Amino acid sequence: MHLYERLPIFVFEIEACENLTYITMAIRFNLDRTGRHLSLKDWQALPYAAREALAGYIPGDDDFPARLDQLVSDHLGRSPDTAGDAPDMAWEDTHALPPGLLAQCALADLAPPSVADWAGLTPFRRYVLTKLSRRTDKQNHCFVPAMLEFRLAQATL
Structure with a gap:
C-alpha cells in the first residue's frame, strides 16, 4: 500500500x-x-x-x-x-479571502473563489491555501494544483 x-x-x-x-x-x-x-x-x-x-x-x-x-x-x-514568527492565521476568517490568496490567484491568472466557497472549505484546506499563498511576489508551484484539487478552479483544455 x-x-x-x-x-x-x-x-x-x-x-x-x-x-x-x-x-x-x-x-x-x-x-x-x-x-x-x-x-x-x-x-x-x-x-x-x-x-x-x-x-x-x-x-x-x-x-x-x-x-x-x-x-x-x-x-x-x-x-x-x-515558532519564531506567528503563523498567518488568515485561514480562520471565513468572511474574507486572505490577501495572499488573492495575490496567488492573480499570479496564476485564476478567478479567486467566492467568499462562500472559501467559507465552505474545511479549516485545514483553508490553512493549506493560506500557507501556499505566503509569497505574493512569486507563484507557488503547488497553488494551482491545490486549487484544482479543492475544486476552486477548473482545468482548461
Whole structure:
C-alpha cells in the first residue's frame, strides 16, 4: 500500500511527500497549530519510522505535540524549536479571502473563489491555501494544483 493511501496527504503533495523527504501539509498544520517549528534539515534527520509516525497524525490531533516532542528528543537530543514568527492565521476568517490568496490567484491568472466557497472549505484546506499563498511576489508551484484539487478552479483544455 502506498504511503499516500494511509496518511493524510493531498494529491498535489504525493510527488514531494510520498517518501517523506519533505514535510506534509498535515504536519505543517500541526506544527503551526502548536507553535512548534521543525526545519527541513531536522525533519530529514529523523529516522523514516519517526517521520511516518508524525505524518500519520490527522490535522488538529491533540496527541501530536507530545509525540513530536518525544521523537525529536529521542532522535535529535533536544526539544523542537518554538515558532519564531506567528503563523498567518488568515485561514480562520471565513468572511474574507486572505490577501495572499488573492495575490496567488492573480499570479496564476485564476478567478479567486467566492467568499462562500472559501467559507465552505474545511479549516485545514483553508490553512493549506493560506500557507501556499505566503509569497505574493512569486507563484507557488503547488497553488494551482491545490486549487484544482479543492475544486476552486477548473482545468482548461
